[in-house]
Amino acid sequence: MPKILIADDEPNIVTLISRYAQREGYDIVTVSDGRQAIDACHNEDFDLIVMDVMMPDTDGFTACKKIKEFKDIPVIMLSARGTEFDKLFGFEVGVDDYVTKPFSPMELMARIKVILSHKKKPEIKEEARIISVGGIVIDTLGMTVEVDGEKADLTAKEYSLLLLLVRNKGVVLSRDRILNEVWGYDSFGVDRTVDWQIKLLRSKLGQYRDCIKTMRGVGYKFEI
Known part of the structure:
Protein backbone atom coordinates (compact mmCIF):
# COMPACT_ATOMS: atom_id res chain seq x y z
CA MET A 1 0.00 0.00 0.00
CA LYS A 121 7.95 1.88 -14.32
CA PRO A 122 11.02 -0.29 -15.05
CA GLU A 123 13.66 0.63 -17.57
CA ILE A 124 13.02 -1.52 -20.61
CA LYS A 125 15.61 -0.38 -23.10
CA GLU A 126 19.26 -1.30 -22.64
CA GLU A 127 21.73 1.33 -23.80
CA ALA A 128 25.31 2.43 -23.46
CA ARG A 129 26.14 3.82 -20.05
CA ILE A 130 27.73 6.99 -21.46
CA ILE A 131 25.96 9.21 -24.00
CA SER A 132 28.05 12.08 -25.44
CA VAL A 133 26.73 14.91 -27.59
CA GLY A 134 29.18 17.74 -28.11
CA GLY A 135 30.42 18.74 -24.67
CA ILE A 136 27.45 17.17 -22.90
CA VAL A 137 28.19 13.79 -21.29
CA ILE A 138 25.35 11.79 -19.72
CA ASP A 139 26.05 8.85 -17.43
CA THR A 140 22.81 6.86 -17.57
CA LEU A 141 23.70 4.56 -14.67
CA GLY A 142 25.01 7.24 -12.34
CA MET A 143 22.31 9.64 -13.58
CA THR A 144 24.83 12.47 -13.83
CA VAL A 145 25.49 15.09 -16.50
CA GLU A 146 28.69 16.96 -17.31
CA VAL A 147 28.84 20.07 -19.49
CA ASP A 148 32.34 20.81 -20.86
CA GLY A 149 33.87 18.74 -18.07
CA GLU A 150 31.90 20.40 -15.25
CA LYS A 151 29.13 18.56 -13.39
CA ALA A 152 25.71 20.06 -14.08
CA ASP A 153 23.44 20.28 -11.03
CA LEU A 154 20.23 18.94 -12.55
CA THR A 155 17.08 17.90 -10.72
CA ALA A 156 15.65 14.45 -11.44
CA LYS A 157 13.06 15.92 -13.82
CA GLU A 158 15.66 18.04 -15.65
CA TYR A 159 17.86 14.95 -16.06
CA SER A 160 14.96 12.87 -17.43
CA LEU A 161 13.96 15.69 -19.79
CA LEU A 162 17.50 16.09 -21.14
CA LEU A 163 17.91 12.33 -21.57
CA LEU A 164 14.64 12.12 -23.51
CA LEU A 165 15.64 14.99 -25.81
CA VAL A 166 19.14 13.60 -26.43
CA ARG A 167 17.88 10.06 -27.08
CA ASN A 168 15.60 11.56 -29.72
CA LYS A 169 18.15 13.97 -31.20
CA GLY A 170 16.77 15.69 -34.31
CA VAL A 171 13.20 14.51 -33.61
CA VAL A 172 10.49 17.02 -32.72
CA LEU A 173 8.84 15.97 -29.46
CA SER A 174 5.39 17.35 -28.69
CA ARG A 175 4.62 18.74 -25.25
CA ASP A 176 2.08 15.93 -24.78
CA ARG A 177 4.71 13.28 -25.49
CA ILE A 178 7.20 14.94 -23.13
CA LEU A 179 4.58 15.14 -20.38
CA ASN A 180 3.69 11.49 -20.88
CA GLU A 181 7.25 10.17 -20.91
CA VAL A 182 8.81 12.39 -18.23
CA TRP A 183 5.85 13.05 -15.92
CA GLY A 184 3.55 10.19 -16.87
CA TYR A 185 0.66 12.51 -17.72
CA ASP A 186 -1.72 11.74 -20.57
CA SER A 187 -4.27 14.47 -20.03
CA PHE A 188 -3.17 16.94 -17.36
CA GLY A 189 -0.63 18.96 -19.30
CA VAL A 190 -2.81 22.01 -19.68
CA ASP A 191 -0.39 24.39 -18.03
CA ARG A 192 3.17 25.34 -18.98
CA THR A 193 4.95 22.61 -17.01
CA VAL A 194 7.15 21.55 -19.95
CA ASP A 195 8.02 25.14 -20.93
CA TRP A 196 9.09 25.99 -17.37
CA GLN A 197 11.27 22.89 -17.11
CA ILE A 198 12.85 23.57 -20.51
CA LYS A 199 13.70 27.10 -19.36
CA LEU A 200 15.39 25.77 -16.22
CA LEU A 201 17.24 23.04 -18.15
CA ARG A 202 18.58 25.52 -20.72
CA SER A 203 19.97 27.69 -17.92
CA LYS A 204 22.19 24.78 -16.83
CA LEU A 205 23.58 23.78 -20.24
CA GLY A 206 25.93 26.74 -20.75
CA GLN A 207 26.88 27.25 -24.39
CA TYR A 208 24.63 24.31 -25.38
CA ARG A 209 21.41 25.96 -24.17
CA ASP A 210 20.43 26.77 -27.77
CA CYS A 211 20.69 23.08 -28.73
CA ILE A 212 17.16 22.74 -27.36
CA LYS A 213 15.11 24.20 -30.18
CA THR A 214 11.57 25.51 -29.71
CA MET A 215 9.19 24.35 -32.42
CA ARG A 216 6.37 26.87 -32.09
CA GLY A 217 2.97 25.37 -31.55
CA VAL A 218 4.43 21.84 -31.41
CA GLY A 219 7.14 21.22 -28.84
CA TYR A 220 10.94 20.89 -28.72
CA LYS A 221 13.84 19.08 -30.35
CA PHE A 222 17.54 18.67 -29.57
CA GLU A 223 20.08 19.54 -32.28
CA ILE A 224 23.82 19.98 -32.06
Whole structure:
Protein backbone atom coordinates (compact mmCIF):
# COMPACT_ATOMS: atom_id res chain seq x y z
CA MET A 1 0.00 0.00 0.00
CA PRO A 2 1.60 3.32 -1.06
CA LYS A 3 2.23 5.68 1.85
CA ILE A 4 1.58 9.39 1.31
CA LEU A 5 2.62 12.28 3.53
CA ILE A 6 0.25 15.26 3.53
CA ALA A 7 1.78 18.49 4.86
CA ASP A 8 -0.67 21.40 5.17
CA ASP A 9 -1.69 23.71 8.01
CA GLU A 10 -5.31 23.98 6.82
CA PRO A 11 -7.28 21.17 8.56
CA ASN A 12 -10.09 21.23 5.98
CA ILE A 13 -7.60 20.71 3.14
CA VAL A 14 -5.91 17.87 5.01
CA THR A 15 -9.26 16.22 5.70
CA LEU A 16 -10.38 16.57 2.07
CA ILE A 17 -7.17 15.09 0.60
CA SER A 18 -7.02 12.34 3.23
CA ARG A 19 -10.59 11.26 2.55
CA TYR A 20 -10.03 10.93 -1.20
CA ALA A 21 -6.58 9.32 -0.77
CA GLN A 22 -7.90 6.69 1.63
CA ARG A 23 -10.64 5.84 -0.86
CA GLU A 24 -7.85 5.11 -3.34
CA GLY A 25 -6.27 2.73 -0.83
CA TYR A 26 -3.32 4.90 0.24
CA ASP A 27 -1.83 4.89 3.72
CA ILE A 28 -1.90 8.50 4.97
CA VAL A 29 0.31 10.41 7.41
CA THR A 30 -0.42 14.09 8.08
CA VAL A 31 1.66 16.96 9.48
CA SER A 32 0.94 20.68 9.77
CA ASP A 33 4.24 22.40 8.96
CA GLY A 34 7.44 22.01 6.99
CA ARG A 35 9.65 21.11 9.93
CA GLN A 36 7.33 18.24 10.86
CA ALA A 37 7.43 17.08 7.22
CA ILE A 38 11.24 16.96 7.28
CA ASP A 39 11.24 15.08 10.59
CA ALA A 40 8.62 12.62 9.31
CA CYS A 41 10.76 11.84 6.25
CA HIS A 42 13.77 11.21 8.48
CA ASN A 43 11.75 8.72 10.51
CA GLU A 44 9.62 7.02 7.84
CA ASP A 45 9.64 6.13 4.16
CA PHE A 46 6.99 7.68 1.92
CA ASP A 47 6.09 7.03 -1.71
CA LEU A 48 4.88 10.60 -2.31
CA ILE A 49 4.40 13.92 -0.52
CA VAL A 50 1.56 16.40 -1.02
CA MET A 51 2.75 19.67 0.53
CA ASP A 52 1.46 23.22 0.86
CA VAL A 53 3.82 26.12 0.18
CA MET A 54 2.70 28.52 2.92
CA MET A 55 3.14 26.76 6.27
CA PRO A 56 4.37 27.92 9.69
CA ASP A 57 7.93 27.32 10.91
CA THR A 58 9.30 26.02 7.58
CA ASP A 59 7.65 26.72 4.22
CA GLY A 60 7.00 24.02 1.63
CA PHE A 61 9.77 25.04 -0.76
CA THR A 62 12.40 24.92 1.98
CA ALA A 63 11.06 21.62 3.30
CA CYS A 64 11.05 20.09 -0.20
CA LYS A 65 14.66 21.14 -0.83
CA LYS A 66 15.85 19.72 2.49
CA ILE A 67 13.95 16.43 2.01
CA LYS A 68 15.37 15.97 -1.49
CA GLU A 69 18.86 16.21 -0.01
CA PHE A 70 18.46 12.89 1.80
CA LYS A 71 15.51 11.08 0.14
CA ASP A 72 14.25 10.93 -3.44
CA ILE A 73 10.51 11.25 -2.83
CA PRO A 74 8.14 12.76 -5.43
CA VAL A 75 6.58 16.00 -4.21
CA ILE A 76 3.32 17.58 -5.37
CA MET A 77 3.23 21.19 -4.20
CA LEU A 78 -0.06 22.93 -3.37
CA SER A 79 -0.26 26.71 -3.48
CA ALA A 80 -2.68 29.57 -3.88
CA ARG A 81 0.17 31.39 -5.63
CA GLY A 82 0.30 30.27 -9.25
CA THR A 83 2.67 32.78 -10.83
CA GLU A 84 5.33 31.67 -13.27
CA PHE A 85 8.04 32.68 -10.78
CA ASP A 86 6.53 30.52 -8.04
CA LYS A 87 6.28 27.46 -10.30
CA LEU A 88 9.79 27.92 -11.70
CA PHE A 89 11.18 28.24 -8.17
CA GLY A 90 9.28 25.12 -7.14
CA PHE A 91 10.69 23.05 -9.99
CA GLU A 92 14.16 24.41 -9.23
CA VAL A 93 14.07 23.06 -5.64
CA GLY A 94 12.89 19.65 -6.83
CA VAL A 95 9.08 19.81 -6.91
CA ASP A 96 7.68 17.13 -9.24
CA ASP A 97 4.28 18.71 -9.81
CA TYR A 98 2.54 21.95 -8.89
CA VAL A 99 -1.19 22.23 -8.21
CA THR A 100 -2.82 25.64 -7.75
CA LYS A 101 -5.54 26.15 -5.14
CA PRO A 102 -8.48 25.84 -5.38
CA PHE A 103 -8.06 22.39 -6.93
CA SER A 104 -10.15 19.37 -7.81
CA PRO A 105 -9.43 16.51 -5.36
CA MET A 106 -10.22 14.01 -8.14
CA GLU A 107 -7.59 15.59 -10.40
CA LEU A 108 -5.10 15.57 -7.53
CA MET A 109 -5.74 11.83 -7.06
CA ALA A 110 -5.18 11.29 -10.78
CA ARG A 111 -1.88 13.18 -10.60
CA ILE A 112 -0.83 11.11 -7.59
CA LYS A 113 -1.72 7.90 -9.41
CA VAL A 114 0.32 8.68 -12.52
CA ILE A 115 3.35 9.83 -10.52
CA LEU A 116 3.32 6.63 -8.47
CA SER A 117 2.89 4.44 -11.55
CA HIS A 118 5.62 6.33 -13.40
CA LYS A 119 7.94 5.95 -10.41
CA LYS A 120 7.55 2.18 -10.54
CA LYS A 121 7.95 1.88 -14.32
CA PRO A 122 11.02 -0.29 -15.05
CA GLU A 123 13.66 0.63 -17.57
CA ILE A 124 13.02 -1.52 -20.61
CA LYS A 125 15.61 -0.38 -23.10
CA GLU A 126 19.26 -1.30 -22.64
CA GLU A 127 21.73 1.33 -23.80
CA ALA A 128 25.31 2.43 -23.46
CA ARG A 129 26.14 3.82 -20.05
CA ILE A 130 27.73 6.99 -21.46
CA ILE A 131 25.96 9.21 -24.00
CA SER A 132 28.05 12.08 -25.44
CA VAL A 133 26.73 14.91 -27.59
CA GLY A 134 29.18 17.74 -28.11
CA GLY A 135 30.42 18.74 -24.67
CA ILE A 136 27.45 17.17 -22.90
CA VAL A 137 28.19 13.79 -21.29
CA ILE A 138 25.35 11.79 -19.72
CA ASP A 139 26.05 8.85 -17.43
CA THR A 140 22.81 6.86 -17.57
CA LEU A 141 23.70 4.56 -14.67
CA GLY A 142 25.01 7.24 -12.34
CA MET A 143 22.31 9.64 -13.58
CA THR A 144 24.83 12.47 -13.83
CA VAL A 145 25.49 15.09 -16.50
CA GLU A 146 28.69 16.96 -17.31
CA VAL A 147 28.84 20.07 -19.49
CA ASP A 148 32.34 20.81 -20.86
CA GLY A 149 33.87 18.74 -18.07
CA GLU A 150 31.90 20.40 -15.25
CA LYS A 151 29.13 18.56 -13.39
CA ALA A 152 25.71 20.06 -14.08
CA ASP A 153 23.44 20.28 -11.03
CA LEU A 154 20.23 18.94 -12.55
CA THR A 155 17.08 17.90 -10.72
CA ALA A 156 15.65 14.45 -11.44
CA LYS A 157 13.06 15.92 -13.82
CA GLU A 158 15.66 18.04 -15.65
CA TYR A 159 17.86 14.95 -16.06
CA SER A 160 14.96 12.87 -17.43
CA LEU A 161 13.96 15.69 -19.79
CA LEU A 162 17.50 16.09 -21.14
CA LEU A 163 17.91 12.33 -21.57
CA LEU A 164 14.64 12.12 -23.51
CA LEU A 165 15.64 14.99 -25.81
CA VAL A 166 19.14 13.60 -26.43
CA ARG A 167 17.88 10.06 -27.08
CA ASN A 168 15.60 11.56 -29.72
CA LYS A 169 18.15 13.97 -31.20
CA GLY A 170 16.77 15.69 -34.31
CA VAL A 171 13.20 14.51 -33.61
CA VAL A 172 10.49 17.02 -32.72
CA LEU A 173 8.84 15.97 -29.46
CA SER A 174 5.39 17.35 -28.69
CA ARG A 175 4.62 18.74 -25.25
CA ASP A 176 2.08 15.93 -24.78
CA ARG A 177 4.71 13.28 -25.49
CA ILE A 178 7.20 14.94 -23.13
CA LEU A 179 4.58 15.14 -20.38
CA ASN A 180 3.69 11.49 -20.88
CA GLU A 181 7.25 10.17 -20.91
CA VAL A 182 8.81 12.39 -18.23
CA TRP A 183 5.85 13.05 -15.92
CA GLY A 184 3.55 10.19 -16.87
CA TYR A 185 0.66 12.51 -17.72
CA ASP A 186 -1.72 11.74 -20.57
CA SER A 187 -4.27 14.47 -20.03
CA PHE A 188 -3.17 16.94 -17.36
CA GLY A 189 -0.63 18.96 -19.30
CA VAL A 190 -2.81 22.01 -19.68
CA ASP A 191 -0.39 24.39 -18.03
CA ARG A 192 3.17 25.34 -18.98
CA THR A 193 4.95 22.61 -17.01
CA VAL A 194 7.15 21.55 -19.95
CA ASP A 195 8.02 25.14 -20.93
CA TRP A 196 9.09 25.99 -17.37
CA GLN A 197 11.27 22.89 -17.11
CA ILE A 198 12.85 23.57 -20.51
CA LYS A 199 13.70 27.10 -19.36
CA LEU A 200 15.39 25.77 -16.22
CA LEU A 201 17.24 23.04 -18.15
CA ARG A 202 18.58 25.52 -20.72
CA SER A 203 19.97 27.69 -17.92
CA LYS A 204 22.19 24.78 -16.83
CA LEU A 205 23.58 23.78 -20.24
CA GLY A 206 25.93 26.74 -20.75
CA GLN A 207 26.88 27.25 -24.39
CA TYR A 208 24.63 24.31 -25.38
CA ARG A 209 21.41 25.96 -24.17
CA ASP A 210 20.43 26.77 -27.77
CA CYS A 211 20.69 23.08 -28.73
CA ILE A 212 17.16 22.74 -27.36
CA LYS A 213 15.11 24.20 -30.18
CA THR A 214 11.57 25.51 -29.71
CA MET A 215 9.19 24.35 -32.42
CA ARG A 216 6.37 26.87 -32.09
CA GLY A 217 2.97 25.37 -31.55
CA VAL A 218 4.43 21.84 -31.41
CA GLY A 219 7.14 21.22 -28.84
CA TYR A 220 10.94 20.89 -28.72
CA LYS A 221 13.84 19.08 -30.35
CA PHE A 222 17.54 18.67 -29.57
CA GLU A 223 20.08 19.54 -32.28
CA ILE A 224 23.82 19.98 -32.06
